[in-house]
Amino acid sequence: MKLDILREMNRERAARRAVILVTDTADGGQRLVRETEAEGDPLAAELADRFRSGRSGTVEAEGRSLFLTVQVPPPRLVVIGAVHISQALAPMAQATDLDVTVIDPRTAFATPERFPDVTLLPLWPDDALAQLPPLDRYTALAALTHDPKIDDPALIAALKAESFYVGALGSRKTHGKRVERLTAAGLAPEQIARIAAPIGLDIGAVSPAEIAVSVLAQVIASLRQDRRRAPA
Amino acid sequence: MLSTDTDILATAEAWRDAGRGVALATVIETWGSAPRPVGSHLIIDQEGNFLGSVSGGCVEGAVIAEAADVIEDGKPRVLEFGVADETAWRVGLSCGGRIRVLVEPVA
Numbered sequence: 091m092k093l094d095i096l097r098e099m100n101r102e103r104a105a106r107r108a109v110i111l112v113t114d115t116a117d118g119g120q121r122l123v124r125e126t127e128a129e130g131d132p133l134a135a136e137l138a139d140r141f142r143s144g145r146s147g148t149v150e151a152e153g154r155s156l157f158l159t160v161q162v163p164p165p166r167l168v169v170i171g172a173v174h175i176s177q178a179l180a181p182m183a184q185a186t187d188l189d190v191t192v193i194d195p196r197t198a199f200a201t202p203e204r205f206p207d208v209t210l211l212p213l214w215p216d217d218a219l220a221q222l223p224p225l226d227r228y229t230a231l232a233a234l235t236h237d238p239k240i241d242d243p244a245l246i247a248a249l250k251a252e253s254f255y256v257g258a259l260g261s262r263k264t265h266g267k268r269v270e271r272l273t274a275a276g277l278a279p280e281q282i283a284r285i286a287a288p289i290g291l292d293i294g295a296v297s298p299a300e301i302a303v304s305v306l307a308q309v310i311a312s313l314r315q316d317r318r319r320a321p322a
Numbered sequence: 323m324l325s326t327d328t329d330i331l332a333t334a335e336a337w338r339d340a341g342r343g344v345a346l347a348t349v350i351e352t353w354g355s356a357p358r359p360v361g362s363h364l365i366i367d368q369e370g371n372f373l374g375s376v377s378g379g380c381v382e383g384a385v386i387a388e389a390a391d392v393i394e395d396g397k398p399r400v401l402e403f404g405v406a407d408e409t410a411w412r413v414g415l416s417c418g419g420r421i422r423v424l425v426e427p428v429a
Contacts, residue, residue, distance in 0.1 A: 092428075096338070147361075160361065
């Protein structure tokens with residue numbers, strides 16, 4: 091691999107943009123294709139599939155064996171609410187290689203003492219999200235404040251960005267009211283139906299740490315959807 | 323700490339910038355039950371320092387040895403490992419799978 095190609099791949103990853111490296115396994119020849127340039131490429135259909143699935147693999151084309159290294163942005167988790175559950179969830183999610191950001195405008199909650207070693211933004215979601223790389227398909231968002239003023243704008247942004255996981259804390263009754271508000275805000279029923287609520291896999295979680303496990307398991311189940319043996 | 327692909331490719335760049343010879347190994351094909359998925363990376367420098375993995379530790383030794391030649395002559399090659407190998411006891415995959423690994427210089 092040429093050093094300038096390696097640098098370009100690292101730059102694109104840092105900017106959260108997907109790329110595919112095409113390598114001729116016979117002679118080592120390589121080129122890098124950005125998602126925005128894929129349409130005009132001779133391998134366009136194959137590349138489009140790969141960008142969707144995120145899976146690397148070999149393709150035979152024009153008598154050549156080409157290896158496609160698919161580099162999609164690293165998965166990240168945006169947590170709305172610097173609450174007790176988040177204190178347990180942030181380090182657990184980091185341990186599974188998720189890039190974690192916690193957002194909460196309530197400065198009594200969003201303190202570095204409560205959240206060491208994690209990106210913490212003591213801002214309203216709209217302001218905080220404007221400071222981060224845009225929400226995308228490789229982002230999970232968990233809204234945990236119970237406060238519609240804080241949770242709703244973040245949920246709307248994540249649903250519009252087609253984030254791979256969108257979860258919201260609250261009972262069925264709370265969620266019923268949320269559905270009404272999001273409908274009034276102009277979201278389609280299919281979009282709203284993507285929200286995991288009540289949040290988390292049903293493992294009977296009681297403590298904040300147990301709820302964090304159930305949320306994190308649900309995030310991973312969404313991330314690895316295509317590998318699961320049975321629906322959870 | 324476990325290294326992610328982000329760390330691995332960023333480290334490859336840092337090693338090159340420090341003037342070290344570097345080879346990149348990538349799993350390009352797997353059959354049966356293979357320990358690391360297609361696309362997994364391992365980087366190796368000319369001293370044999372490495373980061374990442376292409377198997378659960380079964381064949382890394384052989385890949386690292388081959389990487390020294392790749393850094394030396396600058397030519398990429400494809401290595402294949404599996405239980406069907408005659409060297410199975412030395413560098414086979416105990417899980418019974420087979421893998422192909424591309425080893426290329428970062429130049």
